[in-house]
Amino acid sequence: MSASVTSRALDLLGAFDPEHRTLTLSALARRSGMPLATAHRLVGELHRWGALARLESGEYVIGRRLWDLGLLAPVQAGLRQAASPFLHDLYGATLATVHLAVRDGTEVLYIDRLAGHVSVPVVSKIGSRLPMHATGVGKVLLAYAPEAVRAEVLGRLNRVTAYTITQPARLLEQLRRVRAEGFATTGEEMSLGACSVAVPVRGAVGEVVAALGLVVPDLRRERARLVSALQVSAQGISRVLADPSSAQWK
Amino acid sequence: MSASVTSRALDLLGAFDPEHRTLTLSALARRSGMPLATAHRLVGELHRWGALARLESGEYVIGRRLWDLGLLAPVQAGLRQAASPFLHDLYGATLATVHLAVRDGTEVLYIDRLAGHVSVPVVSKIGSRLPMHATGVGKVLLAYAPEAVRAEVLGRLNRVTAYTITQPARLLEQLRRVRAEGFATTGEEMSLGACSVAVPVRGAVGEVVAALGLVVPDLRRERARLVSALQVSAQGISRVLADPSSAQWK
DNA sequence: TACTTGGCTTCCGTTCAATGGAAGGACGAT
DNA sequence: ATCGTCCTTCCATTGAACGGAAGCCAAGTA
The missing domain is CATH 1.10.10.10 (Winged helix-like DNA-binding domain superfamily/Winged helix DNA-binding domain)
Known part of the structure; x- marks a missing residue:
């Protein structure tokens, strides 16, 4: 051959x-x-x-x-462009590492990332793929993914750290809460010393097109503030996605 | 054939x-x-x-x-990574469009860019190439470029807007001032309604490796503040370039 | 100095895969 | 019904890709 x-x-x-x-x-x-x-x-x-x-x-x-x-690849070019200013805002408001990710098959694909001077140990890089069950953005995307995808992911819950969720039932329960509450969290499930919060970003017709996440060393104190900042940004992005012209006048 | x-x-x-x-x-x-x-x-x-x-x-x-x-291409990967946090800072401090650019032959190659909600009409995109004589970052890079490059660029000063500098003598005079003062400016020379300021970014041995620039609608009021913000950031980047480990503890 | 090892480059006769003209299908406009 | 545009498949011809072999260079070793 x-x-x-x-x-x-x-x-x-x-x-x-x-x-x-x-x-x-x-x-x-x-x-x-x-x-x-x-x-x-x-x-x-x-x-x-x-x-x-x-x-x-x-x-x-x-x-x-x-x-x-x-750079010409349409890897969510519209999404990245629409989201860019909001990512900066988020960074400015939280000084945490900011992630924008989409689902690529059964993995999370990071399409933009914004890290500060002082960063938590973060594995992600733009273009890198990570498992869905161990990341905040992954859980969000999984919660709204087609049933087939969810089934496949639940079938292989590889352990990454001591805190990684490997029991399908527990993950399912979490996904249910993600849908109910509108955000997902992780606690050192992907890398020790790193916690995350993430929310869905919705497209023009309300479908989840991406996830927006923050990585911080500790979640306990600030969760509410972070979630609310994330949700404001996600809504902003959705608005721009639905009506690109509105991007101009903030 | x-x-x-x-x-x-x-x-x-x-x-x-x-x-x-x-x-x-x-x-x-x-x-x-x-x-x-x-x-x-x-x-x-x-x-x-x-x-x-x-x-x-x-x-x-x-x-x-x-x-x-x-994404694997080493297009100034080190530089982009080192500069990233500083670009965010700059954006946070100025809310202007921030550019990181290097010289590619006789043109400016934009390797990173960060634009806000309210943006001035800006032509640049990451990966795009623009003429050196009509942009702030271009003037900086040209001021420190090898003589041969400067000669070639001066030979073809194409008009872009009514304000573009097309007389070699005038540009040379400006380049002299760039070297003396440490920053370059433009006023609607690339696109109407957009002015810019830029400063050099130096590598480990003091050579100019890139230019850092801001695009704003008007320069008159804030020039001093912008230049100083740029210089602080450029120095920060240089420090990280010279000693990558220092990136951690800010 | 002589020998070895590992990577890089060039050469060239054989052969097999790339070529592209032609024909046919799908769609939409006039 | 006819044209224009685009996409897809087929297949006989042929010229371009193939890769073994040999030679080069530099670094290490004895």
Whole structure:
């Protein structure tokens, strides 16, 4: 068997991931399972085009041209743009790490993030995917997800920390409360020392399109204030989503 | 002549640009100059891999997988990360649109941007390139650019608005002042109704690695305050760049 | 100095996958 | 009913991708 030329080139690109942002030619060949000579030629083409760049060390990295292209992807472009000012407001009001996330299959995809100087240990990065059952935004998205998705997630509740919820019944109960109260919380379920609150963001017809969350070291004191700040922002975003022109006059 | 398969696939991707974020199959074929049948097959592969996505309308757009990849590009990743909190601070302190930009050849490349609710007409977007002589960040970067770059830019001072500086001598004089005073300003030179201030961001050994700028409707009143806010932030970023560990304890 | 190891680059004859013209289908407008 | 536009599939031809082999360079080792 021998895949098509194009898919081979793409496989080379696919060899890059957050843990491998720089790769040598031989590593690329190895990771994508093709002879060195072949990889050499393909990488050469990718490099010439600007999809890959080469460091002084000789290692390859994703090039600026792919960065440009990536920015054109409609990964909730409208949502990100509408939400951007509200994220800043939230940060200003809380000085906590702010997250905007959507559901991607059975995981949470972080599409924007805003962290301050003093940040809690947070795993998320823009573009990263985390499990739904261990994050605040994840619980919100799960609470409003189609039944099939919920079933699948409940089937595999992997333990992340000692506090991660791994019993389907307990999670279901929490999801019910999320729908009733309009917000979700976590307490060190994803990483120790980090708690979170999150609320749903609704689209033009009331459907949940995203989740907005805050990560703080401790939740006990300020929960009410944080939830209310979140809800104000989420409503603001919804309003802009429903009527983009209203974004101008605040 | 007939280019290599890989480069054809890349040409298809290259058909997307900020003005053409969605394209039909035939448009793709047309824009990249290849027979429809060929485009069809290649697009199919790109789509299967996730480089392209298809809207309900049948049009193609850059896919989420390329978005992921693009985020891995080391486009000043360190710089963006170091600067992020300071950009938020600046926004909080000024409520103006905040820009972080680097020089890309003879143009300004905006690598981060932060806009508020009430925004001035601003052309920039993350990933967009603008002329150096008509923007605040551009003037700063130009003032500290190698002589060869400056010469080339001065050779082509295209008019953008009625206020754009098109006389080399006047621009040179301004650049001298930028170096002397440590900041640059513009007044409706890129778009009417928008003025800007910008300062250099220095790296570990004092070299200028980026520019930090603000866009506001009017400069007269607040210039001093804005410049000082910018300089504080720029120094903060420099400190983090020189010693990344210091980012933690503010 | 000689030898080894690991990565990078170039060459080139074979072969197999990419090519693209043609034909057909779906949709909408006139 | 006819045209225009776009999408999809087919398949015989052919020229471009393939990858083994050989050579290069630099760093480490004896």
